[in-house]
Amino acid sequence: MTGPQGLPRLLAGLHADGSPMTLADHRRVHGDLRRTQPAELIQAIDLAGLRGRGGADFPTARKLRAVAERRRAAVVVNASETEPASGKDKLLLSRMPHLVLDGAVLAAGAVGAREVIIKLGEGAHESLAGIEGALAVRDGDPVSFKFALGPDRYVAGEESAVIHFLNGGQAKPTLVPPRPYERGYQGRPTLVQNPETLAQAALIARYGANWFREIGTDADPGSALVTITGAVRAPGVYELAFGTPISDLLAAAGGSTEPLQALLVGGYFGTWVEATRALGLRLSREDLRSVGCSLGSGVLIALGESACGLHESARVIRYLADESAGQCGPCVFGLRAIADATAGLAEGVAHARERDRLLRWTSEVRGRGACHHPNGAARFIESALEVFSADIDWHQSQRCTARPVGLPLGGPAPDVRHALMEAG
Amino acid sequence: MASRLRVNPIMCEAHGLCAELLPELIRLDDWGYPIIDEAEIPRELLGLARKAADACPTLALLVDEDR
Ligand SMILES: Cc1cc2nc3c(=O)[nH]c(=O)nc-3n(C[C@H](O)[C@H](O)[C@H](O)COP(=O)(O)O)c2cc1C
Numbered sequence: 314m315t316g317p318q319g320l321p322r323l324l325a326g327l328h329a330d331g332s333p334m335t336l337a338d339h340r341r342v343h344g345d346l347r348r349t350q351p352a353e354l355i356q357a358i359d360l361a362g363l364r365g366r367g368g369a370d371f372p373t374a375r376k377l378r379a380v381a382e383r384r385r386a387a388v389v390v391n392a393s394e395t396e397p398a399s400g401k402d403k404l405l406l407s408r409m410p411h412l413v414l415d416g417a418v419l420a421a422g423a424v425g426a427r428e429v430i431i432k433l434g435e436g437a438h439e440s441l442a443g444i445e446g447a448l449a450v451r452d453g454d455p456v457s458f459k460f461a462l463g464p465d466r467y468v469a470g471e472e473s474a475v476i477h478f479l480n481g482g483q484a485k486p487t488l489v490p491p492r493p494y495e496r497g498y499q500g501r502p503t504l505v506q507n508p509e510t511l512a513q514a515a516l517i518a519r520y521g522a523n524w525f526r527e528i529g530t531d532a533d534p535g536s537a538l539v540t541i542t543g544a545v546r547a548p549g550v551y552e553l554a555f556g557t558p559i560s561d562l563l564a565a566a567g568g569s570t571e572p573l574q575a576l577l578v579g580g581y582f583g584t585w586v587e588a589t590r591a592l593g594l595r596l597s598r599e600d601l602r603s604v605g606c607s608l609g610s611g612v613l614i615a616l617g618e619s620a621c622g623l624h625e626s627a628r629v630i631r632y633l634a635d636e637s638a639g640q641c642g643p644c645v646f647g648l649r650a651i652a653d654a655t656a657g658l659a660e661g662v663a664h665a666r667e668r669d670r671l672l673r674w675t676s677e678v679r680g681r682g683a684c685h686h687p688n689g690a691a692r693f694i695e696s697a698l699e700v701f702s703a704d705i706d707w708h709q710s711q712r713c714t715a716r717p718v719g720l721p722l723g724g725p726a727p728d729v730r731h732a733l734m735e736a737g
Numbered sequence: 738m739a740s741r742l743r744v745n746p747i748m749c750e751a752h753g754l755c756a757e758l759l760p761e762l763i764r765l766d767d768w769g770y771p772i773i774d775e776a777e778i779p780r781e782l783l784g785l786a787r788k789a790a791d792a793c794p795t796l797a798l799l800v801d802e803d804r
């Protein structure tokens with residue numbers, strides 16, 4: 314069977330009415346799951362250049378190899394989707410669960426695992442329903458599936474927190490090493506992958522690495538699911554080819570509802586970029602790196618001119634500080650101080666020099682938590698101080714009357730209102 | 738490779754002993770938690786580093802010995 318030409322790929326066959334794709338729908342679009350030799354599959358994923366879509370951007374083949382060379386492996390589908398604005402994993406699990414399950418089965422085969430654990434947030438009712446419905450009609454999968462529902466907290470999706478939770482502990486990160494691929498679920502070498510990564514792997518297994526590379530760029534092959542929200546007419550999840558200009562992405566989401574001042578690229582661990590700069594970039598690691606950002610878990614938030622970037626950032630950093638797992642001093646006290654100081658700048662009650670202290674703190678908390686939570690929060694606030702620096706001075710003398718735009722802060726993934734696709 | 742100094746941030750309770758015993762490599766942040774700017778331990782400080790690790794009440798200071 315030849316693969317879909319152009320886009321959509323992952324979202325091929327998606328029902329517009331919101332109903333899940335049945336197994337018959339899935340087979341009609343993608344054919345049967347072909348058995349693939351482990352080495353062959355890992356090789357194809359390697360040649361395809363697939364990288365993890367959960368935020369860490371790690372080459373998937375390397376992780377597969379690391380687990381495959383160990384014994385008694387397990388596979389965990391990390392469907393926690395704790396990034397508040399993100400909707401892609403929910404879209405995949407609730408609407409095209411068979412693609413994710415195919416990916417999980419293939420990954421299990423590649424690493425020699427018999428057991429797949431699907432970790433979801435407690436509020437992920439649609440995702441759970443989608444997966445349960447799909448499992449009820451599948452047979453012949455050479456693995457057993459298990460579910461685990463964990464707390465909807467930001468750091469609960471971090472992989473060591475996922476493993477700790479599955480092993481009966483709290484959903485909080487642990488000191489690494491050992492990393493999950495060394496010692497994870499029940500002490501076994503464990504492959505932890507994001508649902509989109511697995512869905513992409515399921516397509517690579519069917520259609521091959523060359524097909525995968527037909528769209529995208531050499532350095533960033535293939536497509537990606539991007540959740541775009543904020544000041545756009547049609548917020549939602551879109552599948553795009555890497556290399557697509559960000560301006561096209563905005564157009565796909567119906568265009569902006571007002572002139573934009575900035576884009577937050579990569580979710581709350583991401584980076585604010587001035588709108589004029591952001592609109593000149595393509596969706597690729599190379600372009601994004603040139604302005605110091607990465608796609609993270611694929612969330613883009615458009616901020617309109619009428620909003621206050623400083624206040625919005627103050628709200629987000631307060632959220633991130635509150636979401637600290639409370640285990641590491643620099644994270645607990647550092648993020649709280651950073652959140653307080655940012656609020657002070659937004660309210661105009663802190664001296665503008667507070668900015669320098671803030672920057673010292675952000676550099677000091679980096680790398681000093683057990684997980685990357687402080688690093689992501691530091692990166693976010695550093696970009697806010699840069700992009701909204703004129704606002705800091707302005708807030709010293711003027712009263713800011715901008716209304717909150719209501720960025721999502723916590724809870725289960727937002728409803729996916731639009732799941733349309735645009736060719737890149 | 739030289740031996741390296743590391744903190745387990747989950748165990749650390751900001752007792753601050755390490756910074757007293759090994760100010761050459763460890764300073765404290767505004768809340769009393771250790772900052773290690775350079776993890777590589779110079780050979781002549783290795784003995785002191787091991788002592789500091791042993792002295793930490795929560796055993797949060799770790800010396801990853803060069804092997
Ligand atoms: C604070 C924090 C939260 C995270 N939350 C998620 C999450 O909700 N879902 C996810 O897939 N990865 C999340 N990650 C990344 C995971 O640790 C891990 O890298 C990922 O699940 C690996 O899968 P991938 O290689 O397929 O991306 C988080 C990381 C951090 C530091």
Ligand code: SF4
Binds near residue numbers: 644
């Ligand atoms: S760095 Fe923060 S979020 Fe991560 S484990 Fe430590 S306290 Fe928890």
